[in-house]
Amino acid sequence: MTTLNQMRAVHGDKVYKPRPGWHAGLPLVPVFIFLALFFFFPVIQLLSLSVQTKGELSGIHYLRLVESDVYVRSLLITLKVAFYTTLICVVAAYPLAYMLATASGQTRNSLILWVLMPFWTSFLVRTFAWLVLLGRHGPLNKYLIELGLLSEPLEFFNMLGTMIGMVHALMPLAVMTMLSVMETIDANLPKAAATLGARGGQAFWRIYFPLSLPGLAAGGLLVFITALGFFITPTILGGGRIMMIAQLIIEQVEQLLNWGFAGAIALLLLLTALVVFYLYDRLLGMSTLSGSGAADRSGAGLGSNPIGKAGVWIGGIFINAIGWVCDRFGELVEVVRPIRPDRPRKTMSRTVMWITGITILVFLSAPSFFVVPVSFTGGGFLEWPPQGFSTRWYDLVFESATWRAAGIRSFSVGVISALLAMAISVPAAFVLTRQRLKGRTLYMSLLLSPLIIPRILIAVALFYSYAYADRFLQIGLIGSSLGLVLGHAMLAVPYVVVTVMAVLKNYDYRLDQAAWSLGANKARTLWHITFPLIRAGLLAAFLFAFVTSFDELTIALFVSGGLATTLPKQMWDDALLKVSPGLAAASTLILIFVTSMIFLAEFLRRKAAKS
């Protein structure tokens, strides 16, 4: 250490930093052991199960997959739903993201909150809100009939409702992904294009659009992959008419206990996801998924593979064609409305964009609030408009032992799993930001992989492993809070790692060096200097992890038994059994709780950004 310090002294600024020794990677060990036990091992076990029958190697499950056309049809429906969801999400999210990216700082921050809010409000609450909105006697049908657009109520609970629910659920993901790329686009570029002679449309399509394309593609990819594993929305809003792959998996596990076959279907899902990833990588390069600037992702170097080449070629033709159309259209407009050099001109395009953007924003944030009025109804059913005013449904929720227990369990499982995720992920985040470890990228992708594998697959795999542990090792994790905590912590690991790494990237490492030079040892430096400075960031990561657990249904569905239920599980069971205003009351309570958490997180984030 002394020699190192001497070298620092000699070399001044240029600190000589050798590659760290093996012990530098030690803080990574706990998180990887944890992921190995609760993620990698279960997933591999489930997949290996799919090629076995009664302990023998066999392809019988896969044969069954292709024998009956039920599964192929379901896969096709899944692909179709995922495709249209992605298409609508991307098309609608783009103008909104563009509006946010080009808005001024203050406006943008407040508007982004309205995008994030639906993202974080309980998924079930949102789905449930749509159940209220789209019902036969729901507000939407009512108003459409009053406006004379419909003569009788439209049946939404089929493909249409499923699509609406999924688009609503996934669009924030698309918006945020696109926004992260658009934010890196230099605002001077469209201006430069204009001074160089490009009309508005040309400047947009030839300059802005190609630069934002990686964000559009990454957003589309994430939406598509996530949509593949959906089961909540199609079950609740599909009216029993939509059977997606994930629903089949649940059926196999819950009703038939056929693990091997569930594994085979899950593998089908995983393979589909991987094929999409592969095509995406060929077309645009995987690097576009990580956080590098727009300039680095502009498609250079893709000309080397045939798919990439074709993509670049088609893209070029598309841009040229649309540029040409814009130009002609611009000329036409100028003939109709000649440009006056002596009078200020009004630009229509920005107004149109704002109207579009705000409409989409309302679509994203407003529906959740429909559960509020419905929950205060005096009647016994969900109806619109609600009858009278009463708090009887709240009384019901508060008095019900099941709801109370579920609330307490959700809260405590959330807190403990978030703490656990923090405890194992924060050291890893430190090592990954500060040490130039060999294989850093590999570690990163392993840590983030729980995000990429469809959650339904993870849940089934975890369930099987828990059952296995129960049977052979007498460790009872099924139906226990501990099992839930472990599963939720595993899901939260990637979020915590990413959030903490982002905070640490902005942290001035020299402050630590200053503390050392003043005589503090590493532990004291960490405690007295580093942690206080990144406290807000750590808290945000904690809230992130907490909300992930608080809203989680997939794992809870399998792992929490009939007794040990959580709020989302309770809502799910209730919704499948009977939709009552009590559910709306519970939703309202969750909505209030989660919304205050988000505002708290945002408040802390801003405070952190200021300091």
Next chain:
Amino acid sequence: MSEPAYKLKIRNLRKTYGPVIALADANVDMREGEFLTLLGPSGSGKTTMLMAVAGLLQPDGGEVWIDGRLATYMPPNKRDIGMVFQNYALFPHLTVAENIAFPLRMRKVDEATIKKEVTRVLDVVRLPQVAERQPRQLSGGQQQRIALARCIVYKPSIILMDEPLGALDKKLRDQMQLEIKHLAVQLGITVLYVTHDQEEALVMSDRICLMNDGEIEQLGTPDELYFRPTSVFAADFLGESNLIKATVSAVDGSAVTLKAPGGAIVRAAPSRFEVRPGQQVTFMVRPENVHLLNPGDKTDNEVSVKLDDVVLVGQVTKAYAKLGGETKLSSTQLTRVGAKMPKSGEEVRFGWSVDATVLVAEKRPGAAA
């Protein structure tokens, strides 16, 4: 045609942001081939004026004429201008050649001509080898030259540059200043340039438009601005200056006689604004024009002072004193081997000529009081 060919005429141009007056009734004329620099402190309205000329912001009033055509509210793509941004704004997804071809494509020039022109301007900026590279593979100075090439390729009436050298280090900046200046002269292009660096403005410009708080403080050649500033602000902003308050005692054709603090009689060059005996005025004399007089030396103006400080700051040595106990007066001498410099505390005589004594207005001449 008796009127000279103006490439740019700005008439009473105004822009406000709420209560902030970013630009107040600016008037500027630029001849063909002229290099005019907008100089001023941060927030003085330089960018605002440039953006209004570029069409990137709409003014609240006034007129902009580019090459004889009214362009006040023309969109940027319809006016005949080129612009170089501080961060160059090269399109990162296009190669250098495609960047330069962009304005020609927008003008529907045929591909053969585009190819020829791109090669030609790359030669002009002496970077023929980088045509197929991505902009991010170039150094700062190279990107700067490509940004310039992208403008000169379509021969706009006027090229606008907003602090184009702001992102470069000192040495490269000095080199690029001369390079841009030479290119402008060689190609005969008209340049409206923005900087807050006075040295840069003095090196590059034919004329400097000094801005302060959204208003034009003084517009003239670098010589005029340096030697004959019209206001306290102008005198203070460019170079170092001694600004001394005095009372007018007499006015005649060849000089204005003043009574300075401490009772010294000072004669100043004829004023460019009206002064009457008994009036309070401010005069300016640059430290390098204030000489240390040897016994027997005679000049137009001289005062006896006691030196507070003598500091050697490299190639010059500065001597500080006070006039009448209050007003600061300094003198700058070249540092030379063997030159005898007085010590602080010594009594010396400072002397300077009438020509170097300039009356400056407290406020911009013509500004509302």
